[in-house]
Amino acid sequence: MTARWTLDAQLFHDNVAHVIQNQPVMAVMKNNAYHYGLDFAVNAFLKQGITTFSTTVLREAVRIRKLAPEAVIFLMNPSTEFHIIREQRIHMTLPSPEFYHQHQSDLAGINVHLEYENFLHRSGFRTFDDMIPVIQTNRELPKSEQMSIVGIWTHFGYADEFDGDEYSDEKQAWLTGLEKIKTYHDFEFIHAQNSASFVRDGLFTGHSHARLGIILYGSRPYSSLPESLTRQSLTISANVIQVRQLEKGQSAGYSFAFTAEHSTRLAVVDLGYGDGILRTRSKHECLINGRRYPIKALMMSHMFVEVDSNVAAGDEVILYSNDIRIDEYTFKGVGANSEQLSALNHHSLLKEIKL
Ligand SMILES: Cc1ncc(COP(=O)(O)O)c(C=O)c1O
Incomplete structure (x- = not known):
């Protein structure tokens, strides 16, 4: 007899399909896919039609690339291992104007997603206005020296809070700024919503993906939701x-x-x-x-x-x-x-x- 960690693969697969309902999802794979195991989870998500992944660690992004040669893989933390990022075709966050100016030449040819700091204050551009000079400077460079600004994103810190106005305020700040910055630049990837925000609001208009973690892995993001929303495998x-x-x-x-x-x-x-x-x-x-x-x-x-x-x-x-x-x-x-x-x-x- 020994203590066991047992995963019901069929239940996991069925649950992913049930949660995403054919909506475009970027699956969050950080910390070894919430400890479900990167290899297992990537394969399960691919089978359910998810082809866009994100994580915080380059080593995990590289492993995902091995498992999913055609996927879009987004690195949510910045890395300065530019040769690997380029070689592995990994998209990366652009966390600040400072990072851009410090690494401008190394970023050539890399797909970046501009990060808006919002209320979380963990990383990202402080304002949308701070993004404009970076977009313009990049645009003025010869094509071969430009980074590709393909995306824009934020992360909500209060989507599972119901007591105050913080979620509504951070959402407003994002959506308002986004409308403005879209007049300066076209973004192919626009993603902001974690599990709680996605359940509360559905996919925001004009967003390419919901960026989901815990709900894909079988837990509800907040307590007033029914257990049937997601099942634990x-x-x-x-x-x-x-x-x-x-x-x-x-x-x-x-x-x-x-x-x-x-x-x-x-x-x-x-x-x-x-x-x-x-x-x-x-x-x-x-x-x-x-x-x-x-x-x-x-x-x-x-x-x-x-x-x-x-x-x-x-x-x-x-x-x-379950x-x-x-x-x-x-x-x-x-x-x-x-x-x-x-x-x-x-x-x-x-x-x-x-x-
Ligand atoms: C940047 C980012 N996006 C998305 C998520 C997914 O959040 P959740 O697991 O609540 O869906 C996380 C998880 O912490 C995250 O750090």
Whole structure:
């Protein structure tokens, strides 16, 4: 018995088709495709008709190129490894006028997408007006020295917020600036929307792609959405290795990790924080034989779960599946969807892809 990371490939494929509904999508592949695995995810997305990808790391962009020789691959972080970018035909963000002026000659022949900073203040041109001199300077260069300004993009920081006006304001700033800059330059690629924005608003008019991550990987971006919006194909499971009886007042685990307030059946499960289960997640339940039972303590390779007489050694214990979803615990404050996914230890969990 060992703790497992199991992916239902058919469910993943079906879900991608269900989510995108034939809309043009740039799939976000960063952090090894949200830890679903770059090779698996690229192939799955290609099968569902997605041919545009983005990531933050050049190494991943190069791997995507191997898997998808004809795809459009967009690097969301700037890189100065210009020869690789050119050779691999990778599109790259242009994050500031400073970057342009510093690397003007190296950028010749490279496809860039101008980045608008917006409310996230992580990267990008501060204003659309700052883009104009760059467009003009580039235009005045001999053709062979020009970069190709093929795209423009932004990223919303508040699309999953409903309390204030921030999303509406950042959206307005983008759409207004975009209309203006389009009078100076034609962009083939216009993309701004993450999962939350896409679900809230549908694809904005005139945009070439929605740039989706988490919804493709089976989690809802915010809590008021129905589970049917996207389905989780990943299961994290382990087994009950023993059931122990504790009497009132007896403790189990390190430093009184759990003390029985009454006579308690305690299942010992072979899964722990060493496998990447967040401590915040262990404040909640797991699923055994179709019923939820409370986790009582989390150790490196084990968990204690309070069970009843329906649970026995050998039973399967599910921490995450489509019946006990990552997004449910996101909304209970355990951590972001991507945080729970990223924490999982791919070196200790047995990885299985069910075809
Ligand atoms: C720049 C950028 N675009 C798109 C996404 C996709 O966001 P989501 O996973 O919420 O769809 C991310 C993810 O963090 C991102 O950093």
